[in-house]
Amino acid sequence: xxxxxxxxxxxxxxxxxxxxxxxxxxxxxxxxxxxxxxxxxxxxxxxxxxxxxxxxxxxxxxxxxxxxxxxxxxxxxxxxxxxxxxxxxxxxxxxxxxxxxxxxxxxxxxxxxxxxxxxxxxxxxxxxxxxxxxxxxxxxxxxxxxxxxxxxxxxxxxxxxxxxxxxxxxxxxxxxxxxxxxxxxxxxxxxxxxxxxxxxxxxxxxxxxxxxxxxxxxxxxxxxxxxxxxxxxxxxxxxxxxxxxxxxxxxxxxxxxxxxxxxxxxxxxxx
Ligand code: ATP
Ligand code: MG
Numbered sequence: 001x002x003x004x005x006x007x008x009x010x011x012x013x014x015x016x017x018x019x020x021x022x023x024x025x026x027x028x029x030x031x032x033x034x035x036x037x038x039x040x041x042x043x044x045x046x047x048x049x050x051x052x053x054x055x056x057x058x059x060x061x062x063x064x065x066x067x068x069x070x071x072x073x074x075x076x077x078x079x080x081x082x083x084x085x086x087x088x089x090x091x092x093x094x095x096x097x098x099x100x101x102x103x104x105x106x107x108x109x110x111x112x113x114x115x116x117x118x119x120x121x122x123x124x125x126x127x128x129x130x131x132x133x134x135x136x137x138x139x140x141x142x143x144x145x146x147x148x149x150x151x152x153x154x155x156x157x158x159x160x161x162x163x164x165x166x167x168x169x170x171x172x173x174x175x176x177x178x179x180x181x182x183x184x185x186x187x188x189x190x191x192x193x194x195x196x197x198x199x200x201x202x203x204x205x206x207x208x209x210x211x212x213x214x215x216x217x218x219x220x221x222x223x224x225x226x227x228x229x230x231x232x233x234x235x236x237x238x239x240x241x242x243x244x245x246x247x248x249x250x251x252x253x254x255x256x257x258x259x260x261x262x263x264x265x266x267x268x269x270x271x
Contacts, residue, residue: 003028005239005246008227012219017212017227022172024229026238033234040241041081047248051116052086054253057161058113061244062124065169066207067197068179069230074169075120077237078244082118091122104128104146105153112157125150126166129214134206147217154223163247164223167240168211169230173204 003026025033051057063071075089090111099107105125113119129150133143154164171179180201183193200207219225226243230236 003239003242005226005242008229008239010215010219010225010227011221013216015212015216015219017170017208017215020170020227021229022170022175023231025232025235028235030232030234033232033238037234037238037241040238040245041078044078044241044245044248045082047245047251047253048082048087048118050255051118051248051251051253053116053255055116055256057163057251057253058115059118059244059247059251060113060121060157060162060164061118062121062126062164062166063169064124064126064130064166064211065230066171066176066204067194067200068176068183068192069169069171070233070236071122071169073233074167074230074236074240075122078120078240081241086116087118087120088113089120089122092124092127103149105149109153113162115161124166125153126214126218129218130207130210131200133210133213134203147214150218151220151223154218154220158222163251165243165247166219166223166225167243168215168225168227169236170227171230173201175231176201 008020028036051059063075065071079087079089092107095104095107108121108125111119111121128138129143129146132138133140138146157164180193180197183189215225215227226239228236228239
């Protein structure tokens with residue numbers, strides 16, 4: 001079965017977050033989703049090796065979501081499917097004093113992947129038009145200019161050979177409540193519960209508006225947003241892996257030509 005993931009893709013302009021599902025299985029059973037995902041991961045890993053060997057292009061994958069939507073687990077699944085070299089995760093927390101004394105993209109640019117690498121961003125420069133907008137920590141005029149700065153920044157990366165994919169893991173408010181309850185009811189998950197997340201939850205509708213604006217203003221064919229129905233974790237993993245696979249296919253990295261003459265060496269000549 002082929003699933004059309006383009007229905008969850010936004011490349012700019014008209015976009016309404018409330019039209020996007022949070023729950024979806026593509027008409028597939030969990031076991032089939034899991035098997036399909038395993039195959040896609042294998043192909044992603046093969047492309048990743050080519051990307052690394054070629055050393056010319058790179059891939060930046062952004063994960064944004066409300067708390068408990070599964071960013072950590074989604075990123076964890078990917079990192080266990082990919083070989084460690086040339087792939088890293090960068091988590092963006094509240095900016096430090098030093099970071100705040102620079103422009104908002106300063107810390108992000110430093111973490112952008114060099115040629116050959118895949119970088120997975122757990123939160124990103126989008127926090128500066130999400131949490132910052134929701135809490136009014138910057139004027140609307142500044143937020144408005146930030147969308148343009150982000151587009152220019154992502155355009156700069158594209159010019160350098162970096163493809164940018166942005167995933168919003170989309171969940172409902174009820175689903176988040178269940179995840180929080182699960183964390184509270186299970187002592188082994190208490191470490192995952194952060195009372196501060198409840199405060200953010202109170203701003204749910206402002207967050208949805210901020211996500212919608214960010215996706216409308218900062219999506220392009222070169223740096224699209226994908227709004228992943230994230231409540232079914234198997235579907236989520238398959239979709240994330242498939243979008244990355246399709247992007248890598250399109251980038252089509254190639255193994256470099258050897259810098260030596262392979263005909264001059266034989267296996268027997270190596271002692
Ligand atoms: P987890 O809770 O799964 O460990 P997390 O990403 O939620 O992961 P936390 O340390 O709980 O990590 O939260 C990081 C916090 O930093 C979030 O509330 C996020 O909104 C905030 N943050 C990230 N970037 C910025 C920014 N540029 N400005 C203000 N706050 C930010
Ligand atoms: Mg958190």
